[in-house]
Amino acid sequence: MALITLRRNLCHLSDFRIHGALAALKNHPVIHVHKVAEERLCPWFCSPQSEPFKVRFHHGCCKKFHSENGNDLHPVGEQVFSQAHDWDRPEQNLKSVDDQMFYRRLNNFTSSEEVLSFISTLQTLPDTLAAGALQRICEVEKKDGDQKLPKEILKNSVFQALCIRCEQESSSLPDAVLVTALHALTLLHVDPQSSLLLNLVAECQRRLKRGGLEVHSLCILGESLIQLQGPGCATLELIIYQLQGEKLEEFTPEDIVALYRILQACTEKVDQHQAFLNKLNNFSLSIVYSLSPTLMSQMISALVVLDQTQALPLVIKLGKYAVRHIPHFTNEELRKVLEAFIYFGHSDRFFTKALEQHVASVCLTLDPEVVSKVMEYCSRKQILSKPILDAVAETFVCQSEKFLPHQISELIEPFGKLNYLPPNASALFRKLENMLLTHFNYFPPKTLLKILHSCSLIECHPVNFMAKIFSPCFLQKLQGEELYLDKLSLAQLTQLFLTSVLECPFYKGQKLLPKYQVRSFLTPCSSLETPLDFQLYRSVKIGLIDLLGARLYFASKVLTPYCYTIAFSTAGTWQCGRIQNRRRRRRTGA
Template identity: 20%
Template sequence: MAARLVLRFSRLLAVSPSFLASSCPFPSECIRSCPLHPPRPLTSPLHTTALCWYTDNLPALKQNMNGPSEKDFLSMIQSISSPEELLQISSEHCKNGNRAAAIISQIAKVTETNKDEVVNDKRFGELLSAVNRQISTIWNVRLLGLLRSLYALGVDGRHHHLRSVETEVRWRLRKFSIEILGRLGRLIVPNAQTVEQKALVQDLAKSVELRWTEVKDTKTLVNLIYSLSQVSKTLLERMEDKVLEYAELFTPEESRTITMALAAQKCRSLPILRALSFHLVHRNKELCPSVIVDLMYAYAKLNFSQHEVLQKMAADLLPKVAELSSREMAGCMRSFSTLRFFSLPLCEAVAQACLERSSSLTPSQLSSIILSFAHLNFMPSQQEEFFSMVVQRLSTELESLTPPMLVDLVWALCVLQLVTPPYLQKVLEPQIYNQFMGGPSNKPSNYSLKLSQINVTAQLECPEYRGPFLPRGLLTSVAPGSSLSPLQNDVRNVLRNVFPDKDTCDFSVKTVYCHHIDAEFVLDSDNNPLALRTFVDPNVLHSNATKPRPEGARRFAVKSWEFSNFCLRSKDLTGGFALCRRHLRAAGFLVVEVPYFEWQELKSEWQKSAFLKDQIKKVVAEAMSV
């Protein structure tokens, strides 16, 4: 505003007295207070600040009175699809910074190869020089397009012309609308490599933090969250209210973008996830497979499992399984299994698709699908046909699998009771298990646990397997005990009332099979408890007793099952815990199970004690009926 006033008064004071007398019989107070001087010829062009030009509504004719109009000029360059022709006509328009920027943008659109030749061309350098000379007069939107084009053409981040454009953008941040800031974020954040570019990103994030209330549309909101959520956690917290305000208006694609941005930053914002999921479920619109795949990946990474939205995505995905690529199918099944969501029709459709396109599945993709089936403890209806295909595809491809993938595959076959000695022998060789158990390793500890469970399967469920086995010394450090959950603590307190003698019940027992049990006790043939440490127990790591167990006595293992041990909204154990129960039974234990959904219905101590006694009687009756 001050620049405009200076410009007007400078022009007003430069006019002749005769013009003032003829055109304005009543001069203003400002003119009266200023002595009128004779007009002086201007020896240099009048300087005006660039602030008065920061609008996108400036008519093109004010910048260039000669040549074609702006509309005709844009139509002309947009009709040209050759970088050489655009460079050829650039000499006619390179004196105008706005038109030079438009030509550069069009060059970036039509140039797919030989970008270095275009950037190093002398005529392209002249365009950049014209832009640099008139950088302050280039319109906002065109300046943004210019920056995008320079990035697309691969101009070096240290190039002085690119740095000039970035500096101009930095100076205009406060003048840009919030919509332009959102588009700028999507543009600059992925390309920020140099120190100056990273500083520009930080300034952009600070500017948006101060102006986040100006967001009025979903597209800008999505752009800001997608680009700047990883830069500023404060911005993401402030945008949470905006997301909740516009959640109903988001398209599935925009919901996917926001969810993926949360997953990239590992920000598990439950209000945002619940709001987006609610509207995805209640919107009468079928989700496309690509959106489902990305949403499932983000939900799995954030460990967000809401049954209704997972059920909708499984239902929408079911008729389109054949359209999925092998990579998408494997990734989607992995996400469903991570969230413990089991859909029988979807799993059957994926198994059928694997049979139909077995030749297009890579060994890693097929192994991932089998691992997902194992997590969900799912056996295809065409079991023999499916696993004969698996054996045929993988028997000659085991060498191509990395050690972690090989361990996952063999563990999955153990869960599904389909493992054979060649697979066991391949995994239990020292060169494999030493990578996970023999010394310091960066691999997750769950691979050590999986190897121990594979070893137990070889001992208890595969009598034809002759070795090798894991050394006993390695098994003592696998799966260390953790703190008791509320369910385990409650069960332990009730068991103390059921078995008042401390010697008759042992708690938190670690077996030689690397499975922890909540409690262990022995009952004789008349169901009377016996002193536990009196008798030899080959299943426990540390047992010094030498007396054999009396005839007819039975050894019991109490195992409580938490919510996370079951498939979502189901009473079926997931694969790993079903394998644990199978191992305990194969080792000679009578397993007394305490599911969380039955225990939480019991209110008094008397009810809980009666429940445990009934479970013991039920297990004994089942053992006697076999």
């Protein structure tokens, strides 16, 4: 196995081609040593003005690099060449690195500087561990969500030498090391046209065509090519074809989820791979119990993107095991899980119970997007969860400035739909009213209408805003570029107008013009009225038939002059009572 020797790089530079590295270091200051290394390695990288910032590599001439002798870690940010050591002393032999110890220490680092400082203290480094170091740098950099590698990392001679080594020794790297290095450099946004990545990709393609790449290497390579060349590259099709020929029993859970991610990137070819997806969905039932929170979130998110509505058994099982992971999901992972359950129409009382406990305990630390998604989940599944609604109401009162207009709408709507007023309702709606008064023009018209309509459903009538939303100016904005207002908006406007007529007689402001009023709240896709409980409706209907003697003596779903729909007409029942009284008088001769 090729080794990276971490102590003889500078000797190959022209400035140090004299007898012995020690003499070179004695003749040149430490600052000059670092400057020479930077001048020789800097051309491998892009100009810092490129956006997004990417690394550009050309042909390298240096295969090795220096490192301090010893195992002590440098403080974060300390220069690699901080001291001049006598590397030629015979008592300082090369040290072998224990793999497990290496990865254990590597995983404890939280910054790229710490990783590179640790690498610089090692005498020798096998290729596998060098690729692992690149992977760890990728992980810690992606945690911050930044899309570019810091310039101080790019200029670090240890990082540069790792990259150069991967480029020049690509043909001798083991399969796992090769694909791991390619994946790490891809995620670090190295320029796809750089000589480094072109060499690595070419070597991967040669080995792929020869066959023999293991499942794990195929999965890593597939995801790397998606990042570099997009889902339409021909090599990706060959990877998927080879993966389909492997036995799923030999896949690890990580490989199964990676395969879902690869297929997720090829949504336009879902029909072509549907038979394999069905096989994959059935097999995945057996590994759900072993999935980590991250893998579970990624799998269920892929099922949404791939529109696997026929995989409901898998979704149900994922929901069952997601219960135990709720406290361990990140904000983004929890959002994806909730989004998937909304998409598939799935709900589970145990999941809801666990979600209640989690939201009630950490709601103030949740992202606004997650909070709004939790409320959307409760709204879509009509889950009247008082712990969730109370916690969300308190969060909005404390952190209202963090929420965007669409998130505020998704947060407020469930209160109206579920007809629930939280204990802090006065503070909640006072905060909402202040936000609307301050930022009225920043709210999209339809979003604003949804919020005000939801408030009216729980008798928090938005009297201060009715004149504005009934004005021709607002209605024109609401209509936008469409020829007509949609029926849902018209129904919401009509209900708000009826509220002002029936329940706010003191309101004397702008009225809604008749042409914007509708006669029914039933819309093609939904209804603004609370849906009937079918079992209760059926019980009442049977009872009335037994009481009155026939179905024709009463009416159901009666539309009143004020456009409200009544489940059963009391007028009809009163009329039936008059008919029965007449029959009774005739029989008695009265």
